[in-house]
Amino acid sequence: MSKSFNTLLAGVIASTALLAAAPAMAVSVVGATKLRVTSAIPTWLQIAEVEAIEFGTGDNVASFALGGVASASSQYDGISGPGKANDGNTNGNYYAGEIFHSGGPGGNQFLDIVLGRAASLANLRIYGNTDGFAERNFYTISVFNAANDVLYSGAFDSRVTRLSFVDFDAPPQIGGIPEPATWAMMIIGFGAVGSAMRSRRRALA
Numbered sequence: 001m002s003k004s005f006n007t008l009l010a011g012v013i014a015s016t017a018l019l020a021a022a023p024a025m026a027v028s029v030v031g032a033t034k035l036r037v038t039s040a041i042p043t044w045l046q047i048a049e050v051e052a053i054e055f056g057t058g059d060n061v062a063s064f065a066l067g068g069v070a071s072a073s074s075q076y077d078g079i080s081g082p083g084k085a086n087d088g089n090t091n092g093n094y095y096a097g098e099i100f101h102s103g104g105p106g107g108n109q110f111l112d113i114v115l116g117r118a119a120s121l122a123n124l125r126i127y128g129n130t131d132g133f134a135e136r137n138f139y140t141i142s143v144f145n146a147a148n149d150v151l152y153s154g155a156f157d158s159r160v161t162r163l164s165f166v167d168f169d170a171p172p173q174i175g176g177i178p179e180p181a182t183w184a185m186m187i188i189g190f191g192a193v194g195s196a197m198r199s200r201r202r203a204l205a
Contacts, residue, residue: 027151027152027168027169028120028168028169028170028171028172029120029121029143029151029152029168029171030120030151030171030172031118031119031120031145031146031151032052032061032115032118032119032120032121032143032144032145032151033114033115033118033144033145033146034112034113034114034115034143034144034148035050035052035062035112035113035115035124035141035142035143035144036110036111036112036141036142036144037050037085037110037111037112037113037126037139037140037141038107038109038110038111038139038140038142039105039106039107039109039136039138039139039140040138040139040140040155040156040157041135041136041138042105042106042107042109043105043106043135043136044076044101044102044104044105044109044133044136045072045100045101045102045109045110045111045136045139046092046094046099046100046101046102046128046129046131046133046136046137047084047085047099047100047111047126047127047128047129047139048084048085048089048090048091048092048098048099048100048127048128048129048130048162049085049086049087049088049089049090049125049126049127050062050085050086050111050113050124050125050126050127050141051063051123051124051125051126052068052113052115052119052121052123052124052143053121053122053123053124053125054119054120054121054122055119055120055121055122055168055170055171056120058122059119060088061115061116061117061119061121062086062113062115062116063086063087063088063116064083064086064087064088065088066116066117067115067116067117068086068113068114068115068116069113069114070082070083070085070086070100070111070112070113070114071111071112071114072100072102072109072110072111072112073102073103073108073109073110073111074102074103074104074109075100075101075102075103076101076102076103077101079097080094080097080099080100080101081100082100082111082112083100084097084098084099084100085099085100085111085113086113090127090163091130092127092128092129092130092131092162093129093130093131094129094131095131099129118145118146120171121143121168122167122168122170123165123166123167123168124141124143124152124156124165124166124168125163125164125165126139126141126156126158126163126164126165127158127162127163128158128159128162128163129162130162134159134160134162135159137157137158137159137162138155138156138157138158138159139155139156139157139158139164140153140154140155140156141153141154141156152166152168154166
């Protein structure tokens with residue numbers, strides 16, 4: 001094997017190792033229009049508040065104040081409707097009329113929130129009840145776009161802290177700016193090619 005080939009091979013191996021060592025990137029959520037919350041157990045669905053924070057503005061685009069519309073498969077009574085889950089009140093007392101409470105238990109129960117506008121999300125948060133039913137504070141949240149494609153789905157365990165959340169990556173920039181690991185790979189690759197060319201010139205001389 002020639003020295004130039006060995007140099008090039010070493011550059012490729014180093015680039016691969018660098019890429020493998022890079023931390024896994026979280027998901028980006030772009031063009032979100034709707035959330036669906038279900039019980040992860042399943043049991044009765046009790047939700048104090050759902051927040052969907054938009055990248056750039058920091059707005060909670062799930063909130064009623066910004067045009068978010070909540071609906072549900074059922075509700076327990078007249079004081080625990082779906083609107084309690086996006087009214088801006090994160091308190092979790094059913095008896096004070098502060099939470100959404102489904103009309104029945106089971107996996108067929110859901111809460112939907114149509115966001116006030118299509119958004120790239122920075123964060124999702126969900127607050128559970130404070131009525132001594134902590135086992136009910138375990139949720140699955142799915143995020144959909146306007147075509148009803150699932151952009152993200154994950155479990156949110158609020159049984160201990162009453163608040164659980166997930167942070168999303170920044171949306172990809174227009175023009176496709178490479179990630180740092182990609183830049184590093186390119187630089188190493190260019191360096192390896194340059195070194196190989198210099199070695200070849202020296203050999204010819």
